[in-house]
Amino acid sequence: MEGWDPNTKSTLTQIPLLTTKAGPRDGAAWTQRLKEEYKALIAYTGMNKSNDNDWFRISAANPEGTRWTGKCWYIHNLLKYEFDLQFDIPVTYPSTAPEIELPQLDGKTHKMYRGGKICLTVHFKPLWAKNCPRFGIAHALCLGLAPWLAAEVPILVDSGMIKHKDDAAVSSES
Amino acid sequence: MDVELKEMLDDFESLKRALPDPSHQDSIIKLQRRAESLISLAQSSHARRSKVKDMSAEVIDSNPYSRLMALQRMGIVENYERIREFSVAIVGIGGVGSVAAEMLTRCGIGRLLLYDYDTVELANMNRLFFRPEQVGMTKTDAAVQTLSDINPDVVLESYTLNITTVKGFETFMESLRNKSFRPSTHNSGVDLVLSCVDNYEARMVVNQACNELSQTWMESGVSEDAVSGHIQLLIPGEAACFACAPPLVVASGVDERTLKREGVCAASLPTTMGVVAGLLVQNTLKFLLKFGQVSPYLGYNALKDYFPTMQMKPNPQCSNAACLERQKEYILAKPARDADAKAKEAEASNLTECPIHADNEWNISVIDDSEIERTDFPSSSDALPEGLVHELPSAVEFQKFPEPEEMSTSIDDLEDLRRQLDALNAN
Ligand SMILES: [Zn+2]
Numbered sequence: 001m002e003g004w005d006p007n008t009k010s011t012l013t014q015i016p017l018l019t020t021k022a023g024p025r026d027g028a029a030w031t032q033r034l035k036e037e038y039k040a041l042i043a044y045t046g047m048n049k050s051n052d053n054d055w056f057r058i059s060a061a062n063p064e065g066t067r068w069t070g071k072c073w074y075i076h077n078l079l080k081y082e083f084d085l086q087f088d089i090p091v092t093y094p095s096t097a098p099e100i101e102l103p104q105l106d107g108k109t110h111k112m113y114r115g116g117k118i119c120l121t122v123h124f125k126p127l128w129a130k131n132c133p134r135f136g137i138a139h140a141l142c143l144g145l146a147p148w149l150a151a152e153v154p155i156l157v158d159s160g161m162i163k164h165k166d167d168a169a170v171s172s173e174s
Numbered sequence: 175m176d177v178e179l180k181e182m183l184d185d186f187e188s189l190k191r192a193l194p195d196p197s198h199q200d201s202i203i204k205l206q207r208r209a210e211s212l213i214s215l216a217q218s219s220h221a222r223r224s225k226v227k228d229m230s231a232e233v234i235d236s237n238p239y240s241r242l243m244a245l246q247r248m249g250i251v252e253n254y255e256r257i258r259e260f261s262v263a264i265v266g267i268g269g270v271g272s273v274a275a276e277m278l279t280r281c282g283i284g285r286l287l288l289y290d291y292d293t294v295e296l297a298n299m300n301r302l303f304f305r306p307e308q309v310g311m312t313k314t315d316a317a318v319q320t321l322s323d324i325n326p327d328v329v330l331e332s333y334t335l336n337i338t339t340v341k342g343f344e345t346f347m348e349s350l351r352n353k354s355f356r357p358s359t360h361n362s363g364v365d366l367v368l369s370c371v372d373n374y375e376a377r378m379v380v381n382q383a384c385n386e387l388s389q390t391w392m393e394s395g396v397s398e399d400a401v402s403g404h405i406q407l408l409i410p411g412e413a414a415c416f417a418c419a420p421p422l423v424v425a426s427g428v429d430e431r432t433l434k435r436e437g438v439c440a441a442s443l444p445t446t447m448g449v450v451a452g453l454l455v456q457n458t459l460k461f462l463l464k465f466g467q468v469s470p471y472l473g474y475n476a477l478k479d480y481f482p483t484m485q486m487k488p489n490p491q492c493s494n495a496a497c498l499e500r501q502k503e504y505i506l507a508k509p510a511r512d513a514d515a516k517a518k519e520a521e522a523s524n525l526t527e528c529p530i531h532a533d534n535e536w537n538i539s540v541i542d543d544s545e546i547e548r549t550d551f552p553s554s555s556d557a558l559p560e561g562l563v564h565e566l567p568s569a570v571e572f573q574k575f576p577e578p579e580e581m582s583t584s585i586d587d588l589e590d591l592r593r594q595l596d597a598l599n600a601n
Binding site for chain 1: 291292293295336338339340343373374375378379381382417420439493566567568569570586588591592594595596598599
């Protein structure tokens with residue numbers, strides 16, 4: 001795992017791995033995969049909470065479990081910046097990872113594709129490909145979104161592209 | 175605008191009559207002339223040519239197909255007009271797809287199916303095709319606007335959707351299966367799918383659809399540093415599919431470690447994208463109209479002007495189930511293919527008795543396909559030709575890894591699991 005910080009590495013190894021290689025078009029096998037996704041997400045969320053590093057909420061937005069929505073946040077200079085989080089499970093999942101979107105930041109940073117899809121590091125896709133089908137949603141959040149927020153939120157804040165919600169409230173009142 | 179200009183002309187006329195002083199006449203006539211030329215300009219700007227019933231080879235200024243039909247006269251293409259029977263689906267109407275669509279439109283392709291979910295932005299203006307006044311339109315709508323103006327003979331279908339989602343994929347498949355344009359015995363209603371998307375995820379989706387439909391397609395790509403690209407022909411069962419091996423890309427020669435990625439996602443150049451679109455549509459025309467050699471893989475290294483080629487056999491251990499089915503079918507169809515090839519050979523030997531170009535004064539020889547040096551094509555696991563690299567690693571055999579304990583124990587009901595996560599999310 002070249003190119004990853006030790007923190008991400010140690011967290012990743014604690015997220016349970018998945019075994020069923022199935023996508024949303026695979027019927028019963030997808031239900032089995034979905035159960036594994038939940039187990040990994042439950043373990044990861046619980047782990048974050050007990051490490052005092054709670055940083056996202058995610059849940060299925062439809063019964064099929066093909067669309068997920070939630071929130072994620074990042075603390076910078078003691079202030080919490082929160083964003084909507086969403087993604088679809090692609091038909092070729094888990095061969096391809098979900099493309100994580102932060103729609104509120106669309107157009108605010110170069111490190112993003114159209115539609116608010118975050119631009120992952122060169123290390124993400126190779127690691128995902130190598131570990132197919134053992135990585136799931138929890139791993140994508142840990143390896144994709146967490147490092148992205150850590151790298152981009154400080155830049156977005158310092159450059160004034162995003163404002164803390166309290167500041168925004170003050171400035172809109174004045 | 176025409177109406178207002180005509181009213182202005184009338185006003186000038188009455189002004190001319192009303193003014194007794196002849197010294198003003200000249201300047202009024204000048205104004206009239208200017209209004210007249212504005213009227214003709216306005217008319218020409220939205221003059222659309224009418225549809226053409228048959229492609230004519232007649233060499234006159236008003237024939238949009240004369241230079242294309244000349245390919246037939248010169249003996250390059252046997253039957254150019256067949257192009258009107260073909261349907262081509264273009265997935266991704268960006269820097270490569272939009273240019274490919276324009277080329278095929280100008281060539282008089284029968285029908286184009288266009289897929290994209292994006293809108294035109296000012297940031298796209300470093301590439302060809304889209305214009306600043308189209309900013310904000312969906313790429314599919316903007317493309318239809320321009321393409322139908324260029325050539326009203328082409329049947330255009332546009333689909334504003336994301337093919338990677340479950341719903342988008344269903345619509346995508348349905349549109350490919352539709353055979354209303356030309357009846358066929360094939361699974362699909364299109365002759366070729368061109369993938370002009372900019373990411374691995376979408377390519378894998380096109381691969382999935384084409385493997386399921388046994389649909390031949392061509393892949394195209396430009397690297398994120400904008401200095402290399404490639405095109406690839408994929409025939410399900412016969413050639414490697416996109417999942418048979420990790421994607422093959424041209425090494426740009428730039429050291430990955432010196433490439434500065436801070437603050438940027440991808441670079442792009444109209445030149446590299448134009449070159450790749452040109453290579454892609456050239457291969458498309460050769461494939462559809464059956465002339466020249468269709469390239470199985472052609473790379474483009476812009477820094478060195480190097481064009482590596484190669485060919486890949488399908489991987490019998492491919493992770494894509496539909497690919498394995500197509501491979502099986504291809505093997506089963508071998509006797510029929512061999513018989514076909516024999517019949518063609520016999521036909522060809524009859525033909526050589528009366529050569530087409532008897533007066534070959536330049537001694538140009540037409541090389542038979544079988545004489546062209548055939549390299550033993552590396553299978554996915556073998557070494558690659560110089561200048562090509564795999565973009566991603568292969569999946570590590572997962573049986574080797576011990577099954578994590580957490581997965582095999584505790585609750586195994588989906589609803590219970592959902593509730594458990596909700597409970598965690600609630601506080
Ligand atoms: Zn394959």
